[in-house]
Amino acid sequence: MATIRVLQVFTIMNRGGAESMIMNYYRKLDRNQVQFDFLVHRKEKAAFDDEIESLGGKIYRFDPISPFFPKKYYNELRTFFKEHTEYSIIHSHLNTFSSFPLKIARKFNIPCRIAHAHIAIDKVNLASFLNLKESPKETLKKLIKLQLKKRVKKDATHLFSCGEKAGNWLFGDTPFTTMNNAIDTEKFKYDKLTSTAYKKKFNFQNEIVIGHIGRFVSQKNHSFLLQIFAALLKRQSNYTLALIGDGPLRESLEKEAEKLKITDKVHFLGVRTDIPQLCQMMDIFVFPSFYEGLPVTLIEAQASGLKIFASNSITNEVHLTDNIQFLSINKTADEWAKKIIELESIEKKDQTEKIIKANYDIVSNTVQIQEFYMQQVNM
Numbered sequence: 358m359a360t361i362r363v364l365q366v367f368t369i370m371n372r373g374g375a376e377s378m379i380m381n382y383y384r385k386l387d388r389n390q391v392q393f394d395f396l397v398h399r400k401e402k403a404a405f406d407d408e409i410e411s412l413g414g415k416i417y418r419f420d421p422i423s424p425f426f427p428k429k430y431y432n433e434l435r436t437f438f439k440e441h442t443e444y445s446i447i448h449s450h451l452n453t454f455s456s457f458p459l460k461i462a463r464k465f466n467i468p469c470r471i472a473h474a475h476i477a478i479d480k481v482n483l484a485s486f487l488n489l490k491e492s493p494k495e496t497l498k499k500l501i502k503l504q505l506k507k508r509v510k511k512d513a514t515h516l517f518s519c520g521e522k523a524g525n526w527l528f529g530d531t532p533f534t535t536m537n538n539a540i541d542t543e544k545f546k547y548d549k550l551t552s553t554a555y556k557k558k559f560n561f562q563n564e565i566v567i568g569h570i571g572r573f574v575s576q577k578n579h580s581f582l583l584q585i586f587a588a589l590l591k592r593q594s595n596y597t598l599a600l601i602g603d604g605p606l607r608e609s610l611e612k613e614a615e616k617l618k619i620t621d622k623v624h625f626l627g628v629r630t631d632i633p634q635l636c637q638m639m640d641i642f643v644f645p646s647f648y649e650g651l652p653v654t655l656i657e658a659q660a661s662g663l664k665i666f667a668s669n670s671i672t673n674e675v676h677l678t679d680n681i682q683f684l685s686i687n688k689t690a691d692e693w694a695k696k697i698i699e700l701e702s703i704e705k706k707d708q709t710e711k712i713i714k715a716n717y718d719i720v721s722n723t724v725q726i727q728e729f730y731m732q733q734v735n736m
Contacts, residue, residue: 361391361734364441366449366458369399370406370416372602372628373572374653375450375475378519378538380405381653385541385723388413391730394444396437396458398422398451404628422457424501434461445469446733448517452476452527453505459512469733472513473536475650477526477672478503522672523650538653539722542709544633545660552705555638559624564597565701568639568663570632570654571646573604578645578668580613581686585643587617588694598623601635636661641701644668645686645693651675660712662705666697677715678708 370376383393394415397403406416417437422430438444438461446469447462449455455472462470506527510516516533518524524533556562567586571577579600586598600610600623607625614623629635636642642658644667651674658665659678667675669683676683682700684693712718 360389361446361730362443363391363393363446363448363730364396364444365393366396366447366451366455367398368421368451369397369401370395370403370409371572372404372632374538374650375473375519376405378653379450380408381540381719382723382726383409383412383414385719386727391727422451422454424454424457424505427457430457431461434458435465438462438465438467446730447471449473450475453501453503453509456505456508456512459509463512469515470513471515471517472509472527474516474518474523474527474533476648477522477650478648518650520651520672520674522674536726537717537722538651538656539717539719540653540656540660540712542660542712542718545636545657545712546709547660547662547705547707548637549705551634551637555634559599559638561597561599561638564595565641566639567596567598567641567643568601568635568658569599569643570601570635570657571644572602573600573606573610575606576647576649578647578686579606579610581645581690582643583610583613583617583619583623584690585645585693585697586623587619588690589697590619590622592694592698596622599626599635599639600624601626601629601632603628632657633661636663639663640705641666641697643693643697644671645684646671647686655681656712656717660709662708664701666693666700677717678711680708 365379367376392413395409396417396419398419398421400418409416419433445467447458447467448471449458450473452475459470459472510528510531516528516531517536518533519538520535569582573579589596611625614620636657642663642665644655644665646668647670649671651672655665655667655675659680663680665681667681667683668686670686684696
């Protein structure tokens with residue numbers, strides 16, 4: 358039997374949550390049976406591109422989708438599908454924007470068209486525009502997404518989601534399949550020697566390390582995270598903040614750290630490939646996002662034995678261990694800091710058995726998705 362090639366559709370294959378999730382699956386696939394190729398919507402090279410190509414995947418680069426002027430994109434996609442008749446499965450991870458590639462895929466009679474939900478956005482109202490914690494631009498983007506989501510189900514044959522909240526948000530009362538944001542639990546198993554070595558590497562031996570992993574974009578609420586960290590330092594000085602990731606807001610966040618006079622305690626570590634080891638180094642994980650789907654970083658952080666403080670806008674489906682505490686982003690930075698200090702004293706230990714029991718280990722999940730893809734071709 359010929360290898361099945363699945364076209365995975367993303368914005369760009371950088372180290373975001375959905376991208377990291379699909380790479381976890383990709384690494385464990387039997388690639389003699391199922392191979393992934395990637396259609397992305399940025400021309401520049403991304404973090405995972407070299408690895409994708411080393412695993413035998415192809416990358417096709419398009420311009421960004423314009424929701425207001427999609428005609429050019431539709432024409433490019435028509436040309437693509439005329440030239441590439443090898444795809445009988447298209448798996449789109451663009452959330453509300455999945456309606457654009459799936460519309461053309463339907464017209465080309467591609468039999469399996471998957472729309473995959475990765476986020477759940479709160480309703481937009483007047484209060485959203487008046488909310489000083491979130492920019493009007495970000496609120497407007499939410500409004501566009503809320504309008505586009507009505508079209509997604511029309512062009513999909515299968516609906517997937519990272520969890521219940523994201524699926525209900527994008528698909529309403531239509532049934533969907535949950536594809537867990539599974540991780541390689543062996544890589545994230547708590548190891549005291551790694552923790553000690555990485556603290557020494559960054560000269561954090563005498564510090565309580567607060568960690569965060571995520572792109573520097575409005576959704577992740579880094580500004581509030583810096584305010585929480587500043588409030589912590591007012592109470593005790595032996596904290597340090599490790600920020601992993603990059604993005605358009607990095608420069609403004611560096612300036613904000615200067616204004617708060619915490620620059621010497623805030624470490625912008627950039628995009629990294631050693632996430633499991635960095636999780637070992639951290640003591641506390643703070644994640645005050647405005648919205649998420651089911652963040653793979655919180656699965657990784659729990660597997661690593663970290664104490665986690667996350668915004669209550671995130672689905673409680675991610676609550677897999679006793680180490681996660683949900684707080685409202687409407688509370689003040691001082692209130693978050695107080696709660697962190699109250700609950701910070703926790704002995705880190707291996708939590709991977711709980712992650713496996715909750716069905717978030719990558720090995721068993723990969724078997725399931727591989728079987729699904731193969732069934733679609735053999736139908």
